[in-house]
Amino acid sequence: MTNVSPTILSKLSVQLHTQPAHPLSTLRSLVESHFPAYAHLSSVSPLVTPHQNFDLLSFPPDHPGRSVTDSYYINKDLMLRTHTSAHEVDVFSRGEKTWLLTADVYRRDEIDASHYPVFHQTEGCRIVSADAAGMQEIQDDNARLEDHLRRSHILIEDVPHLSPTNPCQPAHDPKHTELIAKNLKLSLNSLILRLFGGKQAEGEPLRVRWIEATFPWTTPSFEVEVFFRGKWLEILGCGVIHQATLDNSNVPNKLGWAFGLGLERIAMVLYSIPDIRLFWSQDPRFLSQFKQGEINTFRPYSKYPTCFKDVSFWLPTDTTLHDNDFCDLVRDVAGDTVENVKIVSQLGLWG
Ligand code: FA5
Ligand code: MG
DSSP states (O other): OOOOOHHHHTTTTTOGGGSTTOHHHHHHHHHHHHSTTSEEEOOOOSEEOHHHHTGGGTOOTTOGGGSTTTSOEEETTEEEOSSGGGGHHHHHHTTOSEEEEEEEEEOOOOOBTTBOSEEEEEEEEEEEESSHHHHHHHHHHHHHHHHHHHTSOEEEEOOOSSBTTBOOOTTSOHHHHHHHHHHHHHHHHHHHHHHHGGGSOTTOOEEEEEEEEEETTEEEEEEEEEEETTEEEEEEEEEEEOHHHHHHTTOTTEEEEEEEEEHHHHHHHHHTOOOGGGGGOOOHHHHTTOOTTOOOOOOOOOSSOOOOOOOOOOOOSSTTOOHHHHHHHHHHHHGGGOOOOOOOOOOOTTO
């Protein structure tokens, strides 16, 4: 089943999200600073079992994500995580109740300006006790967050916390689920405001759109899109964690939410980085543009190596020189970086 290529293997130790001054590292810190009381995890090995990545999260046995055409396998028992949710059960089992985990994730996919087989996610989770005290804690937090958002310039297109197509889990009290789903939405709207609010065009409210979704280990589930520079951009998936997943984690009588945030998508708009492949660049023209903790607009540079631009005049002292001889000469000197050779103007022998 081994299908991990050398290029992918070379990415396993890079950890862009912990490299000082790298845009993904600044974005991780920014998200972490928004949840200061949470545990912040960021160096967890990408090697997981299919059991962690899929089974513990109730993925059905025939889910397409399990296939060798979609995921990277070392062997049948060891794979590269396809999402940071692969660590939910482990982290809950260790007793963490509120935590963030940022990591590289791997999916076999096409390669273009917005797709790369390695990208980064931040998982965020919160569980509270499923009793009056836990619900009071959530209610107080909801009141605080609502107050903060009411005073902000943000326009939210919402969907109901619960609906026939996005129902409450049978094991849960719908009143509790409503409070938890509301806390999830308020927490994320507040994070989105923090990330995008400052970069918004003057006077324009920030527009956020909530959409019903499905994930095998959350119900109700949602996706969030942000309207930024004229486009809707899907930035995260989230939901109320399934009882089965919490049972797998040995945390009885708890209730809570989880989200998974795509870091490249967000960094690309915040920094105006036009191509997802640039995040992997070792070129000083890329890396030197950034400082830890600062979001600045990326200045594009040529993807070709430095060259000096001269104007040359070719004097046909040797009249046997053919156009193709000249093309070969250009290729010998400059290689394949030359896109085109053409005669711009031809003068008579004496001008
Ligand atoms: C997930 O990966 C779920 N684990 C999210 C989740 C967590 C749901 C917790 C419920 C509870 P999804 O495949 O939609 O879901 O990816 C989440 C985010 O990662 C997307 O919204 C997007 O921002 C980002 N993402 C997904 N695929 C790519 C890709 N090929 N390139 C860049 N970013 C991507
Ligand atoms: Mg999605």
